[in-house]
Amino acid sequence: MNDIYIDQQINIRSIRTFLARKESIFLFLVLTGVVAVLLVVFGQPTSLTDYTEQLSRLTPLGQVSICFISGYGTLILSRVILFFVNRAHEISPAGLVIWVVAELLICVSVITLVLWAVSGAGKVDLTPLVGTVVLGFAGLLLVPTVVTYLILRLHETHDELMRVRQQLAHQDPALQQADTNVNFYAKGGRMSFATKLSNILYIESADNYVNIHYINGDKEDTFILFNSMKNIEKNFKGTSLMRCHRGYMVNAENVKLMRKDGMGLLLELNQTDKVVPVSKSYAEPITQYFAYNTSMPLPDEQK
Secondary structure (H helix, E strand, C coil), X not given: CCHHHHHHHHHHHHHHHHHHCHHHHHHHHHHHHHHHHHHHHHHCCCCCCCCCCCCCCCCHHHHHHHHHHHHHHHHHHHXXXXXXXXXXXXXXXXXXXXXXXXXXXXXXXXXXXXXXXXXXXXXXCHHHHHHHHHHHHHHHHHXXXXXXXXXXXXXXXXXXXXXXXXXXXXXXXXXXXXCCEEEEECCCCCEEEEEEXXXXXXXXXXXXXXXXXXXXXXXXXXXXXXCCHHHHHHHCCCCCEEEEECCEEEEHHHEEEEEEECCEEEEEXXXXXXXXXXXXHHHHHHHHHHHHHCCCCCHHHCC
């Protein structure tokens, strides 16, 4: 895995996370709302109403408030749609940028038309009004955009440092055993199954039980454990036994190939014909693990 590919992967992930992840969208919209309220209440900008205040029955503050509410509502609608569209079908970074540009144009159009209507439709020249709205709305979005991105990058930098530490630990024989024994406990705390970590292939959820698929001698075997996938995931956090799907955990050390198909990522395992799916919510930590801890090519590298 070359450093250039890893850097590109991080940058693309940053763009997608910044624009389309739920937490990022929520923070951006909250900050935008706060800045808009502060501008309306304390700033009381009059540049938008210089063209209309003599023609409208509303005060300048009322006109500006209506403009911000219409623009902010359009912005919220756009980001909510973006979130669901991206979740259904992952949008490319270029597509996300195009979406944001189109979003700005639509918001500006809505604000301009609202202000035009408030002033008395047909009584105001739209040409100078559009330029003023573009500058005002872009300026409004500048602070929330920068603050949201900086907070996001702070979290990403922390995560990257943690991954580097894990990589160093993975590469240092003194910090880990070549093959450790792992114990599986049933609900209630009774130890029910033990084997070496390298023997585990994958774990599959089955209602109130989990099926542990492992290598027994030279063949695949299964142990049925009375426990939940959530508890198993908690017990093995930080190991190569990772959650990759709502119904699956996989031992990353026994993955021989990761590939894409029409449904998403698939993991092919050693010593079994089973192909384990990776859901979108777990795709990022799975690909990061292989990017930083193995030399196995990622799907985008495979030709």
